[in-house]
Amino acid sequence: xxxxxxxxxxxxxxxxxxxxxxxxxxxxxxxxxxxxxxxxxxxxxxxxxxxxxxxxxxxxxxxxxxxxxxxxxxxxxxxxxxxxxxxxxxxxxxxxxxxxxxxxxxxxxxxxxxxxxxxxxxxxxxxxxxxxxxxxxxxxxxxxxxxxxxxxxxxxxxxxxxxxxxxxxxxxxxxxxxxxxxxxxxxxxxxxxxxxxxxxxxxxxxxxxxxxxxxxxxxxxxxxxxxxxxxxxxxxxxxxxxxxxxxxxxxxxxxxxxxxxxxxxxxxxxxxxxxxxxxxxxxxxxxxxxxxxxxxxxxxxxxxxxxxxxxxxxxxxxxxxxxxxxxxxxxxxxxxxxxxxxxxxxxxxxxxxxxxxxxxxxxxxxxxxxxxxxxxxxxxxxxxxxxxxxxxxxxxxxxxxxx
Numbered sequence: 049x050x051x052x053x054x055x056x057x058x059x060x061x062x063x064x065x066x067x068x069x070x071x072x073x074x075x076x077x078x079x080x081x082x083x084x085x086x087x088x089x090x091x092x093x094x095x096x097x098x099x100x101x102x103x104x105x106x107x108x109x110x111x112x113x114x115x116x117x118x119x120x121x122x123x124x125x126x127x128x129x130x131x132x133x134x135x136x137x138x139x140x141x142x143x144x145x146x147x148x149x150x151x152x153x154x155x156x157x158x159x160x161x162x163x164x165x166x167x168x169x170x171x172x173x174x175x176x177x178x179x180x181x182x183x184x185x186x187x188x189x190x191x192x193x194x195x196x197x198x199x200x201x202x203x204x205x206x207x208x209x210x211x212x213x214x215x216x217x218x219x220x221x222x223x224x225x226x227x228x229x230x231x232x233x234x235x236x237x238x239x240x241x242x243x244x245x246x247x248x249x250x251x252x253x254x255x256x257x258x259x260x261x262x263x264x265x266x267x268x269x270x271x272x273x274x275x276x277x278x279x280x281x282x283x284x285x286x287x288x289x290x291x292x293x294x295x296x297x298x299x300x301x302x303x304x305x306x307x308x309x310x311x312x313x314x315x316x317x318x319x320x321x322x323x324x325x326x327x328x329x330x331x332x333x334x335x336x337x338x339x340x341x342x343x344x345x346x347x348x349x350x351x352x353x354x355x356x357x358x359x360x361x362x363x364x365x366x367x368x369x370x371x372x373x374x375x376x377x378x379x380x381x382x383x384x385x386x387x388x389x390x391x392x393x394x395x396x397x398x399x400x401x402x403x404x405x406x407x408x409x410x411x412x413x414x415x416x417x418x419x420x421x422x423x424x425x426x427x428x429x430x431x432x433x434x435x436x437x438x439x440x441x442x443x444x445x446x447x448x449x450x451x
Contacts, residue, residue: 049132049451051084052395058383059348060087061143063121064094065355069363070373077361078445079380082399088115092143094124098136105143109150111347116390118384120350121376144340144350145402148182151342152234154241155180156311157323157352159330160374162411165420166426168329174309176252176326180319181238182340184230187316192225199227219255235269239276240312240343243291247280250275252289255313256299269315327352331423339382349382350374370418371434377407377441383445391422399449406445415440 061069079085090108097104112118124130125142148155158177161167194200197346200216200223247254255273270293277284277291284291293374294302296318305311314322326335336352352375359369381400388396411420414427417437421429432440445451 049082049449052082052399053393054086054387054396055391056117056387057086057088058387059108059115059118060089061092061108061120061123061124062089063092063355065124065357066363066369066371067122067351067376068093069354069360070371073435073438074373074377074380075249077442078377078403078437080149082445082449082451083384083396087192091423092121092123093133094126094136094140097123097132097140097143098138098193102140102146105140105146107152108143109147112147112151112346113342116346117256117383117387118346118348119379120144120348122353122355123352124355143183147348148340149338151346151348152237153182153340153342153348154238154245155182155319156245156339156341157327158339158444159327160335160337160378163407164329164408164424165335166329166425167331169304171305171307172330173307175330176303176306176308177249177311178319178323178326179242179245179253179311179313180323181235181237181314181316183234183316185228185316186226189226191207191227194219194223194225195219202227214317230265230268232268232272235272236276237343238313241271241341242311243280243284243338244343245341246289246291246311246418247283247287249311250287250289251309251311252292253311253313254292254294254299254302256294256296256318257303257315259295260295262297265445266315273313280374284357323352323448332419333375334374334417334419335374336380337375337378347383347386349379349386351379368433370431370437373418373434373438374407374411378404402448403441403445406441406448407446409443409448410437415422415431 055354061085062068088111090104092108094107126136126139131139150296156177156179161175197220199218202214202216204212235302242253244385259267259270261267327333333353338350338352340348356371356381381403385397415432415437416429418431421431
């Protein structure tokens, strides 16, 4: 078959460890034989990030702002052990955090579901997408550990000279204090991203905070979301979807009793916790997509999981691995679909659809990586190596595309 043409490049961000190995396998087996790939390549592997003093991460985010669609491999966020292992100049920040901040984006995570893997929550019939605000709260918190009695105060000194001061606590002995913040700008961007993505995938959106307790902090989230929603209200009605607000504890209870099929927007910490809960309840973090969406409509697709270090060390020893590539494949398919939609290339959109269909066809036949074997019901699993699994998908993709 003639390879499918592209007109605008994807921003391609390579990564680390086993996911970097899978990245090349996926390209060789499922992309390059079918697509005349145009990409602007950035090596976000830890070695190159260190060599460039992390400038490559900044450059990849700028390229995403320019071209509008990116696909990213999982990357290492270094700790003390990694500093020594890679002989780093500095303990570089999370690439995801840098890219999110530069795009002012919101992360949407959604499980990939198949009939033979049943959710742990019996009511769930459709995927639940978690929209996580990616700025502020405890992740930008500052902390003090006190060793003696004293008074803790929250103080704000405005540029106008106005000063506000409240007592947090009068300590009679040792204690701990944490201060956290958010900004109207970031919350507003979060709301725009959520409402735009809901319209993009035609799903209702739920949002929850605890404004009955955190009357000013969480109350500000609630008020800004309601204000921004007025700009999307008519479009939501036309699309037949809704925006629903409730308290976070009520949301958890409703989610557990729902059948799914909606976006659940969460503040930063809530989204961190709930995305792991949802992915595990649906089966596996390796079957979880992640999309970063900016308020001005830029998209970056990736897998929700990490670099699969344990399998990488086995690979380095020459041992075969059975690493699940599904989330990474769906990062590529999502990026191709969005690129095709933006560039009016129906052949590219069709390829993305058929790639995902070939993956489902393979899984539904019981051909899987080892992590899914014990989760499947009603199908006799046939565990494969990473490459064997990709070749099985390729066989079905060739047939579907008439290659």
